[in-house]
Amino acid sequence: xxxxxxxxxxKIAAWHIGIALVALFLGTWFGPLQALEHxxxxxxxxxxxxxxxxxxxxxxxxxxxxxxxxxFFITGFFTYIFPRSLxxxxxxxxxxxxxxxxxxxxxxxxxxxLLLNLATVLYTFxxxxxxxxxxxxxxxxxxxxxxxxxxxxYFTYGAWRKENPGVRTPFLAFAALITMVMWQxxxxxxxxxxxxxxxxxxxGLVQGTDPQLARTFFWFxxxxxxxxxxxxxxxxxxxxMPKQAGGKLFSDSLARLAFWLFLLLSVPLGFHHQYVDPGxxxxxxxxxxxxxxxxxxxxxxxxxxxxASLETGGRARGGKGLFGWIFKLxxxxxxxxxxxxxxxxxxxxxxxxxxxxxxxxxxxVHNTTWVSGHLHLTVGTxxxxxxxxxxxxxxxxxxxxxxxxxxxxxxxxxLWFFGMAIMSNGLHLLGLRxxxxxxxxxxxxxxxxxxWTPFLSEAAIGGALLFLSAMFYFIxxxxxxxxxxxLSKPVEMPVAESLTDPKLTPAWLDRWVPWLAGTTxxxxxxxxxxxxxxxxxxxxxxxxxxxx
Amino acid sequence: MSPxxxxxxxxxxxxxxxxxxxxxxxxxxxxxxxxxxxxxxGIQVPSPEQRVNPNTVAQEGPWxxxxxxxxxxxxxxxxxxxxxxxxxxxxxxxxxxSTVTFYITSxxxxxxxxxxxxxxxxxxxxxQVSKLTATFKQPGEYRFVCHEYCGVGHHTMFGKVVVEx
Numbered sequence: 001x002x003x004x005x006x007x008x009x010x011k012i013a014a015w016h017i018g019i020a021l022v023a024l025f026l027g028t029w030f031g032p033l034q035a036l037e038h039x040x041x042x043x044x045x046x047x048x049x050x051x052x053x054x055x056x057x058x059x060x061x062x063x064x065x066x067x068x069x070x071x072f073f074i075t076g077f078f079t080y081i082f083p084r085s086l087x088x089x090x091x092x093x094x095x096x097x098x099x100x101x102x103x104x105x106x107x108x109x110x111x112x113x114l115l116l117n118l119a120t121v122l123y124t125f126x127x128x129x130x131x132x133x134x135x136x137x138x139x140x141x142x143x144x145x146x147x148x149x150x151x152x153x154y155f156t157y158g159a160w161r162k163e164n165p166g167v168r169t170p171f172l173a174f175a176a177l178i179t180m181v182m183w184q185x186x187x188x189x190x191x192x193x194x195x196x197x198x199x200x201x202x203x204g205l206v207q208g209t210d211p212q213l214a215r216t217f218f219w220f221x222x223x224x225x226x227x228x229x230x231x232x233x234x235x236x237x238x239x240x241m242p243k244q245a246g247g248k249l250f251s252d253s254l255a256r257l258a259f260w261l262f263l264l265l266s267v268p269l270g271f272h273h274q275y276v277d278p279g280x281x282x283x284x285x286x287x288x289x290x291x292x293x294x295x296x297x298x299x300x301x302x303x304x305x306x307x308a309s310l311e312t313g314g315r316a317r318g319g320k321g322l323f324g325w326i327f328k329l330x331x332x333x334x335x336x337x338x339x340x341x342x343x344x345x346x347x348x349x350x351x352x353x354x355x356x357x358x359x360x361x362x363x364x365v366h367n368t369t370w371v372s373g374h375l376h377l378t379v380g381t382x383x384x385x386x387x388x389x390x391x392x393x394x395x396x397x398x399x400x401x402x403x404x405x406x407x408x409x410x411x412x413x414x415l416w417f418f419g420m421a422i423m424s425n426g427l428h429l430l431g432l433r434x435x436x437x438x439x440x441x442x443x444x445x446x447x448x449x450x451x452w453t454p455f456l457s458e459a460a461i462g463g464a465l466l467f468l469s470a471m472f473y474f475i476x477x478x479x480x481x482x483x484x485x486x487l488s489k490p491v492e493m494p495v496a497e498s499l500t501d502p503k504l505t506p507a508w509l510d511r512w513v514p515w516l517a518g519t520t521x522x523x524x525x526x527x528x529x530x531x532x533x534x535x536x537x538x539x540x541x542x543x544x545x546x547x548x
Numbered sequence: 549m550s551p552x553x554x555x556x557x558x559x560x561x562x563x564x565x566x567x568x569x570x571x572x573x574x575x576x577x578x579x580x581x582x583x584x585x586x587x588x589x590g591i592q593v594p595s596p597e598q599r600v601n602p603n604t605v606a607q608e609g610p611w612x613x614x615x616x617x618x619x620x621x622x623x624x625x626x627x628x629x630x631x632x633x634x635x636x637x638x639x640x641x642x643x644x645x646s647t648v649t650f651y652i653t654s655x656x657x658x659x660x661x662x663x664x665x666x667x668x669x670x671x672x673x674x675x676q677v678s679k680l681t682a683t684f685k686q687p688g689e690y691r692f693v694c695h696e697y698c699g700v701g702h703h704t705m706f707g708k709v710v711v712e713x
Contacts, residue, residue, distance in 0.1 A: 547699025
């Protein structure tokens with residue numbers, strides 16, 4: 001019982017999500033290897049010469065899980081929900097094919113040097129460490145392909161708008177559009193880094209590069225990158241989960257306002273990743289610190305609206321009292337449970353993120369394992385566990401088959417929750433108390449002290465639970481796709497209605513021009529002068545190094 | 549019912565209004581806290597110091613002879629050169645109560661420099677000079693490590709400040 005109205009879109013979406021799942025699967029294997037290495041059990045020696053070092057494994061883990069899994073899942077998810085939200089096919093099917101081919105070809109191009117140990121530069125690829133040119137060109141193609149996914153959504157929206165003048169954009173389509181526009185603007189930084197610095201340099205067309213300028217371009221994209229990961233999860237939390245909970249979106253207006261604020265504020269704050277960089281004036285860092293507090297505001301809005309929306313569900317299901325509604329939420333539904341658990345850990349990840357972003361407080365935690373703990377709560381849980389939860393309804397809907405095992409899926413979600421709580425607690429404490437460096441082969445570090453051991457072991461235990469959870473997930477995914485029974489009744493895409501009538505949402509929350517203009521002005525103010533200064537003073541003095 | 553209720557308007561629930569107000573107050577307090585700590589108490593993040601040529605920095609200029617320079621009793625400058633996978637020098641010895649200003653640069657790839665138990669936490673970039681100051685009140689050994697991935701030997705790159713009584 002598959003739907004046929006969006007046959008083409010579904011096929012494209014299935015490719016994106018299929019690639020995403022393969023990337024998550026492959027990347028996941030390195031997680032426990034890292035955790036065990038930290039606990040003194042080095043399994044990398046058994047992987048040679050396939051994987052030649054801890055750092056090659058680490059690069060693969062981050063590229064596959066943080067970049068490939070997220071990006072391909074997001075482009076697939078949006079390709080799936082966007083036409084359904086507008087009740088209209090994509091405007092230019094061929095554009096979707098072009099986008100998919102660009103992304104897939106780029107991925108293969110980047111994968112070759114990664115697997116051959118020619119691009120062991122971690123996912124931040126800071127120069128003057130120099131990877132094989134295919135790595136940079138491949139990643140660039142993946143990004144360009146993701147732009148083209150966005151272009152098809154914009155064209156489709158334009159056509160829908162002409163057919164439906166004056167109608168409020170349905171929320172899911174609206175939120176997906178904002179996410180893709182934000183991504184388009186944000187990735188101009190990494191595009192400048194790749195095209196202006198790294199690709200010509202790796203091809204030998206220019207002799208040197210400027211590491212400080214490259215970092216600045218990178219983090220222009222690097223922070224909004226995390227919002228590119230997070231906003232699709234918010235799309236589900238705002239626009240789908242209330243329905244799954246049996247309730248309604250608490251406020252249509254404020255949900256939309258939150259997304260506009262993310263567009264406005266996601267980009268002009270990249271220096272909060274560069275507080276301890278030598279070449280950026282402290283004043284600019286402070287400005288970006290204040291703007292970072294600004295972008296915390298729509299996340300705090302989200303905390304209220306989403307919880308209030310879920311509460312309407314819990315109460316509709318008979319929940320009473322101040323907290324009684326929580327127990328009435330559909331905890332037996334793995335799609336719901338996974339996402340709700342993701343949300344709970346995200347609250348903690350948000351707090352550690354505010355710590356990172358707090359200007360001079362960053363001196364305490366910068367580049368320590370605290371940051372790895374933070375990243376695993378955010379992209380590793382808020383995003384990843386939410387996407388897993390989405391697949392628990394999406395895969396049955398796409399394949400026309402029942403989820404193979406609900407119980408295994410529930411166990412998976414809870415294991416991820418506890419595994420991540422344990423691992424990230426160990427990593428946070430290790431960074432905060434002992435300044436243990438992140439992205440470091442700590443099991444082999446001569447300076448690792450005995451008092452680190454309990455925390456490293458804690459992280460290893462958490463990592464092992466996470467690996468078990470990931471295996472539960474993939475068993476369920478494979479069994480659903482290849483071995484499950486047909487659906488007993490059709491699965492609906494969850495689309496939350498709003499408690500407030502979207503017709504009463506002010507028109508300024510459905511107009512692009514003022515928000516895009518505001519975004520441009522803010523970016524020009526927060527980045528323009530300093531970028532002009534860094535570019536005009538650039539010194540292409542650093543030759544490339546292969547140090548792995 | 550007034551006609552306005554049916555016209556589009558931004559309606560905010562009373563509890564949500566309070567939550568949002570609280571959020572704003574919280575974020576303003578955070579801003580004041582970091583402003584106060586950095587400008588009144590001088591807990592500063594690094595700012596541009598000078599540019600150098602990473603290809604010649606090990607041969608000429610202060611990093612050709614890395615190490616301590618005493619400016620006055622108990623007041624030092626430390627010129628540290630980061631390279632794969634060592635700090636030059638990797639041991640710095642001062643008396644308790646000394647103030648040391650670190651000037652660090654790299655002659656090859658990006659490195660990091662975090663000095664345990666202090667606010668000294670720096671990215672070390674080729675072509676740039678990273679500068680921060682620490683005062684060592686308590687005697688003991690303060691470990692510093694490279695915290696930015698710099699190749700397969702990254703985890704072996706560290707040193708210490710020995711503070712003598």
